[in-house]
Amino acid sequence: MFPELNNLLNASPDRAEPGKLTLLCDAKTDGSFLVHHFLSFYLKANCKVCFVALIQSFSHYNIVGQKLGVSLTTARERGQLVFLEGLRSAVDTFFRAEGEARPLQFLREAKAGSLQPLYEFVRDALKPVDQGEAAWRRPVLLVDDLSVLLSLGVGAVAVLDFIHYCRACVCGRLQGNIVALVHASGDAEDEESDLLLNGLSHQSHLVLRAEGLATGFCRDVHGQLRVLWRTPSPPAPRGRSLTFQYKIQDKSVSFFAKGMSPAVL
Numbered sequence: 001m002f003p004e005l006n007n008l009l010n011a012s013p014d015r016a017e018p019g020k021l022t023l024l025c026d027a028k029t030d031g032s033f034l035v036h037h038f039l040s041f042y043l044k045a046n047c048k049v050c051f052v053a054l055i056q057s058f059s060h061y062n063i064v065g066q067k068l069g070v071s072l073t074t075a076r077e078r079g080q081l082v083f084l085e086g087l088r089s090a091v092d093t094f095f096r097a098e099g100e101a102r103p104l105q106f107l108r109e110a111k112a113g114s115l116q117p118l119y120e121f122v123r124d125a126l127k128p129v130d131q132g133e134a135a136w137r138r139p140v141l142l143v144d145d146l147s148v149l150l151s152l153g154v155g156a157v158a159v160l161d162f163i164h165y166c167r168a169c170v171c172g173r174l175q176g177n178i179v180a181l182v183h184a185s186g187d188a189e190d191e192e193s194d195l196l197l198n199g200l201s202h203q204s205h206l207v208l209r210a211e212g213l214a215t216g217f218c219r220d221v222h223g224q225l226r227v228l229w230r231t232p233s234p235p236a237p238r239g240r241s242l243t244f245q246y247k248i249q250d251k252s253v254s255f256f257a258k259g260m261s262p263a264v265l
Contacts, residue, residue: 018138018175021167023204024145025197027184028212029223033248035144036061038179040068043075047176048136050125052103052118054086054148067251080136082125086148106154115154115162123169126176139176141166146196147183156196163203184209205231221245224258 024034032055039061042049053061061083062072075081084103093102103121106114126139149159163180170176182200185193201207209226228241244255 018177019171020177020205021163021171021203022177022179022206022208023200024179024181025184025207025209026181026211027186027209029210031181031208031210032056032144033253034208034210035142035179035181036064036068037253039072039142040065040070042140042142042177043070043072043080046080046137048080048082048126048129048139049075050082050084050122050139050141052084052086052122052141052143055144057087058083058085079129084121107152113155113158115149115158119162119165119169122166126170126174128174139170139174141170141176141178141180143178143180145181145183146200147181147185147193150192150196156192156199159196160199160203163200167203201230205229220247222248225255 022038024031024038026032026034039049039051043065051061058072065072072081072083076083086104089102089104090107093104093107103118105117122141126141129135146159146163150156163178166178170178180200182197183193184197187193207226207228207230209228211224211226213221213223224243224245226241226243243258245258246256247254
């Protein structure tokens, strides 16, 4: 896990605040290191996690997780982790016989407009356990990443509706948390992407935006992370923002103030 990021957000696995939507955003860089952080963060906190992985395979996340001190295989076997592998689920949706609705059922529709099967998958994955099963702490929905749904033909409004219902279920009724990654295209003509990003920003409690350096590639500084508190969260007031630069290492991420990289000093 990344201890620097925990300190930055003034949180620990034992004191994760419930009922929050955290938006991860990346622009001109890869923000997946934030996804890996939160995945290991909540698994170590003994939370029940539903991971909708639309980008990479289970093996990829498991390899990175092992570097951060968690085993996704073990977590899935004991029922702590429910993993939806988007790549495999898409193949099943296309090439297996029609029957009950699959999470990515919209792929078989002439006009992709409803994510209800995906919402129902999340709802069922995080529903309270029966007596006798392992009792996990608060549930967590993690999505990597929502921009893929736009590429698959789903409209931004449908994605926002999906998150709205997930918030009502996970954050409201179950008092859990949601963490979702979305890409900032930077293209002024990409109205759907802008609509999705702006809509999610207004719904979120905390925004973490990873950005590439304006000066281009640097060996010792990989990018900068902007932190914006959308709602009051002591000791941070609403609208407060901080900017840090970071360097991704094999098993951790180092954060430092702008211009304060050890390589510069």
